[in-house]
Amino acid sequence: MGLPFIRRSPLSIFYIPPPRFLILLFFCFLALFLVFEVDDFVSRTKTIVGHNLEPTPWHVFPFKPSDQESKYSKASKIIQCSYLTTCGLNDTTPEEKQSHNAHDHDPPAQCPDFFRHIRRDLEPWAQTNITMAHVAEAQKLAAFRVVIVGGKLYVDFYYACVQSRAMFTVWGFLQLLKRYPGRVPDVDLMFDCMDKPTVNRTEHSYMPLPLFRYCTTPQHFDIPFPDWSYWGWSEINIEPWDQEFRNIKQGSRRRRWENKWPIAYWKGNPDVASPLRMELLNCNDPNNWRAQILRQDWGEAARKGFKESKLSQQCDHRYKIYAEGYAWSVSLKYILSCGSVPLIISQQYEDFLTRGLVPNINFLPIPPLDLCQSIKSAVDWGNQHPSQAKAIGRAAQDFMASLSMERVYDYMYHLVTEYSKLQTFQPVQPSTALEVCTEYVLCFADQKQQRWLHKSAAVPSSTPPCSLPN
Template identity: 60%
Template sequence: MGLRLRLRLPHHKSSPRTPSYLLLCVLALSFFSFTALLLYKVDDFIAQTKTLAGHNLEPTPWHIFPRKSFSEGTKHSQAYRILQCSYFSCPYNAVVQPKSLQSESVSGRRTHQPQCPDFFRWIHRDLEPWAKTGVTKEHVKRAKANAAFRVVILSGKLYVDLYYACVQSRMMFTIWGILQLLNKYPGMVPDVDMMFDCMDKPIINQTEYQSFPVPLFRYCTNEAHLDIPFPDWSFWGWSETNLRPWEEEFGDIKQGSRRRSWDNKQPRAYWKGNPDVVSPIRLELMKCNHSRLWGAQIMRQDWAEEAKGGFEQSKLSNQCNHRYKIYAEGYAWSVSLKYILSCGSMTLIISPEYEDFFSRGLLPKENYWPISPTDLCRSIKYAVDWGNANPSQAETIGKRGQGYMESISMDRVYDYMFHLITEYSKLQKFKPEKPASANEVCAGSLLCFAEQKERELLERSRVVPSLDQPCKLPVADRSRLERLIQQKKKTIENVRYMEMTRTKKSSK
């Protein structure tokens, strides 16, 4: 029996061993490969996602500035933030048709409609180039060549298509302003498709674009350009210079202006700002810094140093101690105009090349004093001497300038935006649609990208739905605007004549 057993053993077949570890290795390798591919795709997706904060955006090629650096920490934390803010921060709401939305929002509104300020008439003038042809898709397409971003409003929702970065936080605060407009007048803002640039100088030259003008919105314009002026970002705050929302800032400036009576204010002209912004007029102004010779105190503003010191030396409410304050344009127009006028000092405006949406309502010798750029220091000295010889008139001009800025409340700023967008939308010859590359922007998605200081300012400028109707837009009246332009030119010429007459007398 033992022999038979030994003989059978060589012929016994054992079952093969199952390599279970190999299956686990294959699964693990597949998982890690899939994860690596997913991470690569996510990173690639994130690298192509443009944001309101400036991620993956190059500076505008027509005005180069340093790219923004971000402080999100690791690459993965930055990717998470971009994904969260861009795609998961706006709540889903079914699209409401404009008619039903309009009826819901208008119910309960007061019927009284105050008349808009007269400078609102410029809305009609700004949109004249498209009055006959309307605004077509081709117009908007061609405007893209000079745009930093595109704004599309559909049934009360805001979509933004980003092309280039804007310097500092301009884009974020401008978009926030449009969101607040939609909140203030829910259901009333029409569907619209608009191209925006966020840099200083107008770019749509009348001569170059005469045969086919393109509609581009920006913060300023002038007679030689077709750019459409829109309220600038600083009305909602400017985090980089510690400026708060407009009504807060104006209130403090007005209060600061009352600390000294007119007689106790320094009888000199005052300017404090940054001359290093490629501004020939500001560099020339620096030469006028002589209290006895030119009656002027000119001070250089170093914003980097101010930031280190907590902006203690740059509070605008502490800069209303002079009878006269000077406004000088920077690289182009400057947001400083509204703060200078707000002091109640007689504002000396050095003949501006550019105008924003409200400055076209200013009148020389009514609410400011015009200064010649050709003989700058002497012109400033004449204004100071005239004001000191006519203190009551000078004080009145200063108070009127302050009153003018007080009339430009945030209600009027929103009303200007509302009427400009509404009149522009009437010219559109197409139904606006969401661009494929655009993202919806809501308060949540925008605040998600905001840094702490930006968020504080933005939150303070939130609005709630208004019970009041927008002010009533004045009818178009081109001849009236032309008369106003000629009247302003004549007044400025009279002031120049007064200066020249004095110069001739003193030279004899």
């Protein structure tokens, strides 16, 4: 007897998987899709430490911090800090607001006279005002955009900045909002974090572009703003400004004026495309040129724990030389703080504070021609007129003592306020910008940066900002 014949349906030759398998397969495809989507999302998120950003094309630099991170670490950090961090620490407590408002009617102190340059810096827009077209055009030369709306800070990043400049500059804006809660007006401005001014007055005479940066020249429209190092320069172990000034002033007292070395001193990095600094190396001859010129190797200094590069230990000479580098240099404020006679080699660039310096009162000007002989002549004059030289050194130090962080914030406040008065539009949060708050910055900061950020954190002021001079 044969086997029974079984008639099969034409569709029965296809295997139909059980429902559980289909569900599992669906979730696998979904997970794979989400991985690709998250990866694409992360790759498009730009951050305060340079993730997914290229160096500024007008000042290319080779190193980006994000290059040292693994792909997973980078993605986790971006998601955690940019999207999972809750802002809250920037909010002023009721007690702080009460303390702040209690002194609203107190007469403000008078701002330093050089604050009047704020209006001079903004004069190119006094007639035309600042339109959205100005801001949009300035974006082409900016590293990031700063927007303040209702006391909240929004930043749109376009290019990476050297080291932690972006982080500490943005932190400065956050501290301004913290110091003067409810006072800082709504603004929309473009900022470049590199050294050289770029908005040439001749090239942009038809449409001056309002671009904030750390320095300017008489030939540029760039608007000078306090540099990042006022909140600390963690890469080379320089403390936030108030603390660093105290350290330098204390170090300047290690030797009485009469016991300081009667020669000029400079220590810095000449390898910054600076012909002036390279020429200065030729003046390293205490006997013939009355100058000691030392090359600063920051890599070696870091390996030695910065023990031999402390600024507070560089005030043992009666004269200190300031030489511009690639452009302006943050070293100026530290040189002025020593109590030594600043020998400032003819400047091409100016930051916000240099407009307050008076030749032969706060410093001795040094012509760049016949540089070594010019330095020697200044030193010889000072040694022949010790009381006058000592007075110049003291005047320079007193000038920097008057520029506390309180005054730095006042300068920032008035600059932003005067700028806002020229805007013809109401700033709004850019669709491509994220809110930046204390938690956001601290999340991206490494341990050393976090220490510097905490040290430089501001508190609400108990007095109103100083009053601008007429």
